[in-house]
Amino acid sequence: MADKIYEEIQNTQLDEIYSKPYDPELAEKLFNPQKPMENRITDIGPPHYAQFFPPEIKKNYGKWKSHEIVQPGVIKYTSETGDVVYAVRVGTPRLITSDYIREVCDIADKYCGGYVRWTTRNNIEFHVTDEEKLRALLDDLKSRKHPGGSYKFPVGGTGASVTNIVHTQGWIHCHTPAIDASGVVKSVMDELFEYFGSHKLPAQVRVALACCLNMCGAVHCSDIAILGIHRKPPLIEDDRLQYVCEIPLVVAACPLGAIKPATVEINGEKKKTVRVNKERCMFCGNCYTMCPAMPLADHEGDGIAILVGGKISNRISPPKFSKLVIPYLPNEPPRWPTVVKTVKKILETYAQHARKYERLGEWAERIGWEKFFELCEIPFTDKSIDDYRLAYDTYRTSLHFKFTSHVEPM
Amino acid sequence: MADKIYEEIQNTQLDEIYSKPYDPELAEKLFNPQKPMENRITDIGPPHYAQFFPPEIKKNYGKWKSHEIVQPGVIKYTSETGDVVYAVRVGTPRLITSDYIREVCDIADKYCGGYVRWTTRNNIEFHVTDEEKLRALLDDLKSRKHPGGSYKFPVGGTGASVTNIVHTQGWIHCHTPAIDASGVVKSVMDELFEYFGSHKLPAQVRVALACCLNMCGAVHCSDIAILGIHRKPPLIEDDRLQYVCEIPLVVAACPLGAIKPATVEINGEKKKTVRVNKERCMFCGNCYTMCPAMPLADHEGDGIAILVGGKISNRISPPKFSKLVIPYLPNEPPRWPTVVKTVKKILETYAQHARKYERLGEWAERIGWEKFFELCEIPFTDKSIDDYRLAYDTYRTSLHFKFTSHVEPM
Amino acid sequence: MADIKKHDTPTVDELKSGPWPSFVDDIYSYAEKHQKQSCFDLMGQLELSYKHKETHWKHGGIVGVFGYGGGVIGRYSDQQEKFPAIWAFHTIRVNQPASKWYHTSLLRKLCEMWDHRGSGLFNFHGSTGDAVLLGTVTEQLEPVFFDLTHQFNMDLGGSGSNLRTPSCCVGKARCEWSCLDTQAICYDLTMTYQDELHRPAFPYKFKFKISGCPNDCVAAIARADCSIIGTWIDDIQIDQEAVRAYVGGELKPNAGAHSDRDWGPFDIQKEVIDLCPTQCMYWDEKEKKLYINNKECNRCMHCINVMPEALRPGKETGATILMGAKAPILEGAQLSTVIVPFMRMEPPYDTLKELIDKVWDFWMENGKNRERVGEIMQRVGLNRFITDILGLKPIPQHVREPRSNPYVFWKEEEVPGGWERDLAEFRKRHPA
Amino acid sequence: MADIKKHDTPTVDELKSGPWPSFVDDIYSYAEKHQKQSCFDLMGQLELSYKHKETHWKHGGIVGVFGYGGGVIGRYSDQQEKFPAIWAFHTIRVNQPASKWYHTSLLRKLCEMWDHRGSGLFNFHGSTGDAVLLGTVTEQLEPVFFDLTHQFNMDLGGSGSNLRTPSCCVGKARCEWSCLDTQAICYDLTMTYQDELHRPAFPYKFKFKISGCPNDCVAAIARADCSIIGTWIDDIQIDQEAVRAYVGGELKPNAGAHSDRDWGPFDIQKEVIDLCPTQCMYWDEKEKKLYINNKECNRCMHCINVMPEALRPGKETGATILMGAKAPILEGAQLSTVIVPFMRMEPPYDTLKELIDKVWDFWMENGKNRERVGEIMQRVGLNRFITDILGLKPIPQHVREPRSNPYVFWKEEEVPGGWERDLAEFRKRHPA
Ligand code: SRM
Ligand code: SRM
Ligand code: SRM
Ligand code: SRM
Ligand code: SF4
Ligand code: SF4
Ligand code: SF4
Ligand code: SF4
Ligand code: SF4
Ligand code: SF4
Ligand code: SF4
Ligand code: SF4
Numbered sequence A, B: 001m002a003d004k005i006y007e008e009i010q011n012t013q014l015d016e017i018y019s020k021p022y023d024p025e026l027a028e029k030l031f032n033p034q035k036p037m038e039n040r041i042t043d044i045g046p047p048h049y050a051q052f053f054p055p056e057i058k059k060n061y062g063k064w065k066s067h068e069i070v071q072p073g074v075i076k077y078t079s080e081t082g083d084v085v086y087a088v089r090v091g092t093p094r095l096i097t098s099d100y101i102r103e104v105c106d107i108a109d110k111y112c113g114g115y116v117r118w119t120t121r122n123n124i125e126f127h128v129t130d131e132e133k134l135r136a137l138l139d140d141l142k143s144r145k146h147p148g149g150s151y152k153f154p155v156g157g158t159g160a161s162v163t164n165i166v167h168t169q170g171w172i173h174c175h176t177p178a179i180d181a182s183g184v185v186k187s188v189m190d191e192l193f194e195y196f197g198s199h200k201l202p203a204q205v206r207v208a209l210a211c212c213l214n215m216c217g218a219v220h221c222s223d224i225a226i227l228g229i230h231r232k233p234p235l236i237e238d239d240r241l242q243y244v245c246e247i248p249l250v251v252a253a254c255p256l257g258a259i260k261p262a263t264v265e266i267n268g269e270k271k272k273t274v275r276v277n278k279e280r281c282m283f284c285g286n287c288y289t290m291c292p293a294m295p296l297a298d299h300e301g302d303g304i305a306i307l308v309g310g311k312i313s314n315r316i317s318p319p320k321f322s323k324l325v326i327p328y329l330p331n332e333p334p335r336w337p338t339v340v341k342t343v344k345k346i347l348e349t350y351a352q353h354a355r356k357y358e359r360l361g362e363w364a365e366r367i368g369w370e371k372f373f374e375l376c377e378i379p380f381t382d383k384s385i386d387d388y389r390l391a392y393d394t395y396r397t398s399l400h401f402k403f404t405s406h407v408e409p410m
Numbered sequence C, D: 001m002a003d004i005k006k007h008d009t010p011t012v013d014e015l016k017s018g019p020w021p022s023f024v025d026d027i028y029s030y031a032e033k034h035q036k037q038s039c040f041d042l043m044g045q046l047e048l049s050y051k052h053k054e055t056h057w058k059h060g061g062i063v064g065v066f067g068y069g070g071g072v073i074g075r076y077s078d079q080q081e082k083f084p085a086i087w088a089f090h091t092i093r094v095n096q097p098a099s100k101w102y103h104t105s106l107l108r109k110l111c112e113m114w115d116h117r118g119s120g121l122f123n124f125h126g127s128t129g130d131a132v133l134l135g136t137v138t139e140q141l142e143p144v145f146f147d148l149t150h151q152f153n154m155d156l157g158g159s160g161s162n163l164r165t166p167s168c169c170v171g172k173a174r175c176e177w178s179c180l181d182t183q184a185i186c187y188d189l190t191m192t193y194q195d196e197l198h199r200p201a202f203p204y205k206f207k208f209k210i211s212g213c214p215n216d217c218v219a220a221i222a223r224a225d226c227s228i229i230g231t232w233i234d235d236i237q238i239d240q241e242a243v244r245a246y247v248g249g250e251l252k253p254n255a256g257a258h259s260d261r262d263w264g265p266f267d268i269q270k271e272v273i274d275l276c277p278t279q280c281m282y283w284d285e286k287e288k289k290l291y292i293n294n295k296e297c298n299r300c301m302h303c304i305n306v307m308p309e310a311l312r313p314g315k316e317t318g319a320t321i322l323m324g325a326k327a328p329i330l331e332g333a334q335l336s337t338v339i340v341p342f343m344r345m346e347p348p349y350d351t352l353k354e355l356i357d358k359v360w361d362f363w364m365e366n367g368k369n370r371e372r373v374g375e376i377m378q379r380v381g382l383n384r385f386i387t388d389i390l391g392l393k394p395i396p397q398h399v400r401e402p403r404s405n406p407y408v409f410w411k412e413e414e415v416p417g418g419w420e421r422d423l424a425e426f427r428k429r430h431p432a
Helices: A002-011 A026-030 A055-059 A098-111 A131-143 A182-196 A238-244 A247-253 A286-290 A337-353 A360-367 A369-375 B002-011 B026-030 B055-059 B098-111 B131-143 B182-191 B238-244 B247-253 B286-290 B337-353 B360-367 B369-376 C010-016 C023-034 C037-052 C104-117 C138-151 C182-192 C194-198 C240-247 C302-306 C350-366 C373-380 C382-389 C423-429 D010-016 D023-034 D037-052 D104-117 D138-151 D182-192 D194-198 D240-247 D302-306 D350-366 D373-380 D382-389 D423-429
Strands: A064-071 A074-079 A084-090 A095-097 A115-118 A124-128 A207-210 A224-229 A259-266 A269-276 A303-308 A323-330 B064-071 B074-079 B084-090 B095-097 B115-118 B124-128 B207-210 B224-229 B259-266 B269-276 B303-308 B323-330 C091-094 C101-103 C121-124 C131-134 C208-211 C226-232 C281-284 C289-292 C317-323 C337-343 D090-094 D101-103 D121-124 D131-136 D208-211 D226-232 D281-284 D289-292 D317-323 D337-343
Touching: A002 A055, A026 D138, A084 A131, A095 A098, A095 D023, A098 A115, A098 A124, A098 A131, A098 D023, A098 D104, A098 D121, A115 D104, A124 A131, A182 A207, A182 A337, A182 D010, A182 D023, A224 A337, A238 A259, A238 A269, A247 A259, A247 A269, A247 A286, A303 A337, A303 A360, A323 A337, A323 A369, A337 A360, A360 A369, B002 B055, B026 C138, B084 B131, B095 B098, B095 C023, B098 B115, B098 B124, B098 B131, B098 C023, B098 C104, B098 C121, B115 C104, B124 B131, B182 B207, B182 B337, B182 C010, B182 C023, B224 B337, B238 B259, B238 B269, B247 B259, B247 B269, B247 B286, B303 B337, B303 B360, B323 B337, B323 B369, B337 B360, B337 B369, B360 B369, C010 C023, C010 C037, C023 C037, C091 C138, C101 C104, C104 C138, C182 C194, C182 C208, C226 C350, C240 C289, C317 C350, C317 C373, C337 C350, C350 C373, C350 C382, C373 C382, D010 D023, D010 D037, D023 D037, D090 D138, D101 D104, D104 D131, D104 D138, D131 D138, D182 D194, D182 D208, D226 D350, D240 D289, D317 D350, D317 D373, D337 D350, D350 D373, D350 D382, D373 D382
Parallel strands: A207 A224, B207 B224, C208 C226, D208 D226
Antiparallel strands: A064 A074, A074 A084, A084 A124, A095 D121, A115 A124, A115 D101, A224 A303, A259 A269, A303 A323, B064 B074, B074 B084, B084 B124, B095 C121, B115 B124, B115 C101, B224 B303, B259 B269, B303 B323, C091 C131, C121 C131, C226 C317, C281 C289, C317 C337, D090 D131, D121 D131, D226 D317, D281 D289, D317 D337
């Protein structure tokens, strides 16, 4: 069976359609708003993956034997066939322009036979088969800079490094964010840059950012997570609400049942609306997702929570959730200095104390979270004490704790 | 300050009241039902503990240096003062008669200057200060038997043993039990007897029994717990309920909100009563605790659940809850053979596989619960999968499991 | 005593054999000797239960002694004709002396009293710790109480929605590890709270248990709404000589607790160092010296348990105060949660009592009927319980780990500008 | 394009400096070169957000292409006068090729299309995995769709309450550890469920992610309602020669992942054996041989990660199927839960699809609005989900540990005599 897949892969050729020039007028010719079904093609799904495999990847599909990270960002793969492939990983800001992609294409055409891939964390990987090309490629990548001086294609993100920050839309595109995404990521990565291009850490450190509690990404399972939060209950636009929201759905949307239907009189007119029991609101924003007339965003209220210690892999310890260690940091565009400083402090404290192979969360659990707070000099607050549905399981129901500076003997 | 307590202890003398003979008529003389406050003494609390300390205990209070279990059931304590005390621990059925206590007193008077103590697990401890007395005492204890041949005072319960089973009232005295207590305990201890008087196990094994879900004891944190359970929803005595129960309290008593108020007509008379949504009943018995007109006990429904792996001490791992591994075993008086066999099998499987110092729950966690089920040959059922309030935290959210015989590749 | 009626109890009689002390033999011997009808009836009813596989005790029944709201559990047989001597068979919970030392003079006298006024049966002891007198009739309750108070200087224990009889481990009386005067604390609390113990004014029961060290021999952490467990804040005391004696095989590891099985020679690395949960120990094989990084130790007791001649708790001792343990009814079982990591425990224990008062005040005002402290802690949230109700500083020791969900309840005063916002202003910035 | 209006963006401009690729520089370079008003406006609006610290995008807006219920996220600026070129700025989610390999011919053509019809901005890629075209107006949606389908043989990805674009790790294409044909599975599922992907009929979103091994490089266990993760059921393959090479220092541990710090010479005992979570490995220092007790191994990957030249997953490979992962809204985040410990994965993956069908049927019938599969699993109970809904046998692999509360829901048919009882009979045995 596996052979069949191998065979299929070998037989898949690059679709000729891509070599045909783009026709900017075709769509208008084919699409007839009066007869929308005319010429419509649907449900064809994505192009078959195998056509984009470079020849050496195709040939060695399923035959890889081993790999070696020859330097940060460069992984050498060896096949049972004896073939060798170097993957060169470069960081990107994810939010990119077509010109940037064209530059990627220039490089891929020059060194990689026109093939290129993106990783699951928004890095790009170029593949070459010999060392000479590898050197040339690396030099080339290094030379490409934006006018402001930033690297276009920094090499790194492998091994015990900080790889690219998985992130979200922020103020660039979303309607519910508490914070920006791309700007914070740029600020943090500028500061952690040396850790992207090196293997100095005890283990890989996955940093993620989400701009609201919806957490588009894997913020909830990241070594270090930067999370946009609201802290003010929704505004309620009484005069508009009944026209733009389905009240029963809004009421049902609140996980805490804090929303109740209500009727108000505005200029003598009765309006159906809702009321929020503000004491019970935990600022999750789910009501706003359901109802445009209940915005939460607020420049004074919004900010950033830091969660740490999550992981995904099953290596040594099972996957874990990130834990909220700092409930609020100020929202400081354009450079978010407090967040940047805090993330770096956590990262470097971890780097200094953890053992080889030990992920951030494993380290914190080994030394005890009280030690984590002490070493990272993070003030502990009541906000880190869970009071949601599974809270009990986080209580300290043993005498297994250490006497850190937090303990004032009574 | 500690010195003050030491001093106080030295100065406390045995209350003379105990040497005065019991006057069986005094109460009737003092108590006047017409004037209940007359001669009434209240709120005097328990007698001061220190008066019951034997002299060597008093003197060495707070000065103990070390101990050694010289043989199962015999602990030698050495004080900084050079004093030595041997504590001899004997098992009891806890449910005892005054004649049994008198026999204890005979022994204590003969060997221990009249002092004796009970442990937190219903064993008795006799204290002697020299080896000769110790030998005589041990011989004496061994010689005392009940007519049926059982030992009155078996010596053991120390170290890596099965000590006394903490248990409850059962059919001897309680109104809510699903099972008997004393009879099951006797049956189990008869079978585990060799483990009471020896140090063969990897660590201490605490067995506990409770006759209903109220769990009077520490069943919820025991290495092996025997728990009486109901499996039929309460009967509802419509004609009586409103007279003997407060309906709002009954309704509120159900943790799952399965009880609703209702009205029925009996012989043309309207009666307030309740109805139980049987599908939502989990047989906790809390309604019966609040309302005599809702009995759960049933000879076909009731039986025994086995929970294992709990612990109390903070040694190595934190205290843990026991886990339900067998949801139901039949209720088989007078000897409960299935329960006895099952408990023994679990104990001996543990004894065979665990490491030194490893408690049952620590062993099961180390090898994985799937292995526990396999090794103990316990069929796994859906009943062991939690579906109560904190259930999610027990789901297997990782790839960390072993391929035991349970896995049938799909 | 008139005619004694004995019942056939073939099933129950099967519990006479076997090595473990037979309560059946004991009870029958006693019944025969004293010609106790209630004991014969009890066995008769037990036989019936063994046949029916159902209890034959009726539901509850509120009885007690004047002025007390607890201490007696009312119990009536549902087989009143068959077993008239146990038609009523109440238990009386007698507050035991702390850590359950007795003198035979007390015990013998108690036996006499109970032969006279009750069934002659006891539970020594009840799970909470009381000396339980098992089975008497309503008319005997006041006499028993008068006897106890006048002839024994003893008093009743708790039952119902009140403070339950506190209990403790043997502590410094006979244990080298005790960091607390367990009996003194137990006695002091019992005496201080006599009113709470005897007059139910709580939403539900409340239990204190006191263990001298983290081995927790009274199972406080699992069974007490307030668990007081001894600990130390300085360094484990080491006698290096004795450590070497263990390593050399001269001393038996764990005081001989494993004597009946050959576990091989003692291996300090494997048996102590590697099992230390915080990995804070180091055995220098060359120097033959044991090092403990006490700052990292979580005082689990393992190393001390294994080498009692060599290691001892530190000298600066006190208690960790935990709260909220309970059995499963209703919300599921709870272990107690750390509230105060370290409290010095010296009479009159004012710091502790102030804390207790705060808990009780809050609970009595806000607790629902039959809501344990552990449950109200969960309901209001551990964070609010610690800060708002107890006025303590939240510290990481309160939790095993920080929350993983982001659902923080901010308070209005914590947020600049508060929660009142001007909708018009907002819409000026953000047209809909 | 008429007059281009540029905005002052001093704050945003501060993001041009620093070593990490600047999206601001990229966008401005592009905007200048192509004279793209929408890009200038986007930066202008971002500047405003940096000043206001609030988003300037309006709430939602349902737009799409005919016959599809997803794939497009409607977005409108609330600053329509200031930034007219982004008054509408919808994103289009284009279903990426599995594991995101591309040929430049596709990419260049896509750039041309998007320069023409949209902002020229992309997210490469979205968090779910789509190639996201960022920003166009409503009128361009159909033309983009026609372009994609006619000129690219590409299609839209998911959004809304439907199947979301499946995604996978690089798998066998370039990873020696992959136990699955991740791309083949991803592609097959995507093609099989085109209807579910494009026409919302679910209570809420549903995600598939496929990782080739337990390292889980696509974060399936945290982010996919159905997480398909490769594993093996036989023995880890060992090349003892290579093991010795690691021990001898000839090979770099963990393929060189720790190269920039001096962690000392490789110590197989400390770095592998002692860290193995099941303690099932043994290094025979004399024999120079590594032993693995594979029955005890839980396939965590650690040893393989450390010694990739020496160790490899077994040969009998398949997938563990887990379900229920999701972000925190509403009930709190969930990781996926093991449903099938081992499933062979060969096309056409019928066993998997039958399972999926059962889940969807049940969820579509019983799921509440916006209830994820993970939440309904919790609501009905994992035990019932496994047995009643999926018809699978409950096994211990489904749970990390058995329940600790005793609150079992017995079914009537499981209890002899059923639940109907005769009250009169009961009272005959037990007079009230
Ligand atoms: C390229 C990529 C897969 C893809 O399909 O795109 C990939 C590729 C490799 N991963 Fe990964 N992983 C990739 C995302 C992930 C993720 C997902 C994520 O981060 O969102 C994880 C789970 C993260 C987590 O646990 O939180 C992940 C956890 C691992 C691990 C486990 C490491 C650990 O200490 O827990 C290994 C093993 C190792 O590194 O030794 C691994 C190992 C590898 C290997 C060595 C596998 C191989 O033999 O090819 C690859 C090179 C590793 C390297 O970068 O040092 N990969 N890897 C992804 C690169 C992302 C990036 O651009 O940085
Ligand atoms: C007498 C008693 C205290 C009392 O006030 O009555 C007591 C006495 C001692 N306990 Fe205990 N423990 C007593 C109940 C407990 C309990 C409570 C319970 O079982 O309900 C526990 C917690 C049980 C649990 O964890 O589930 C308990 C957990 C320990 C431990 C921790 C053992 C472990 O492996 O986790 C030790 C340390 C040890 O044994 O090395 C210990 C050690 C000791 C020492 C060695 C302390 C000392 O130096 O005096 C005493 C003799 C131990 C022995 O029997 O081998 N004691 N011990 C209790 C005897 C009960 C009995 O009759 O069997
Ligand atoms: C006598 C005793 C059992 C024994 O055989 O030793 C006992 C017996 C009863 N317990 Fe208990 N409990 C006894 C210690 C416990 C303990 C253990 C402890 O205190 O350390 C617990 C578990 C710890 C706890 O408090 O959670 C315990 C948890 C319960 C519960 C469940 C409470 C909960 O919050 O989950 C109930 C139900 C109730 O209160 O309605 C209960 C209720 C009862 C009642 C009063 C039955 C009832 O529904 O009202 C039982 C009366 C039996 C009888 O006829 O004599 N009993 N009960 C124990 C008291 C003797 C003593 O004073 O020394
Ligand atoms: C574009 C993207 C973020 C990104 O920058 O990459 C995204 C953007 C949005 N997500 Fe998401 N989600 C995106 C991946 C995710 C992921 C990650 C994943 O799929 O692996 C998650 C977490 C995993 C999960 O599904 O739980 C995620 C969890 C959410 C949630 C919370 C769902 C939950 O059950 O907790 C919402 C809220 C909702 O559905 O109403 C949400 C809602 C949204 C909405 C549609 C906002 C809304 O309230 O309706 C965002 C539109 C932003 C915009 O204007 O473009 N998004 N969202 C990602 C999709 C791109 C793509 O197709 O590749
Ligand atoms: S995390 Fe929230 S604000 Fe950010 S893109 Fe997702 S839904 Fe939008
Ligand atoms: S933000 Fe969340 S908690 Fe607050 S009212 Fe809206 S839905 Fe409810
Ligand atoms: S466990 Fe239940 S049945 Fe047994 S004594 Fe306690 S309340 Fe009664
Ligand atoms: S037994 Fe428990 S769950 Fe069942 S009706 Fe009574 S209180 Fe409710
Ligand atoms: S709890 Fe500690 S102090 Fe008390 S008896 Fe047990 S070991 Fe000794
Ligand atoms: S008490 Fe426990 S944690 Fe502390 S040094 Fe000893 S074994 Fe380690
Ligand atoms: S998940 Fe496993 S198979 Fe897939 S890329 Fe990562 S290491 Fe390779
Ligand atoms: S895969 Fe993990 S569990 Fe298995 S042998 Fe290797 S390290 Fe041990």
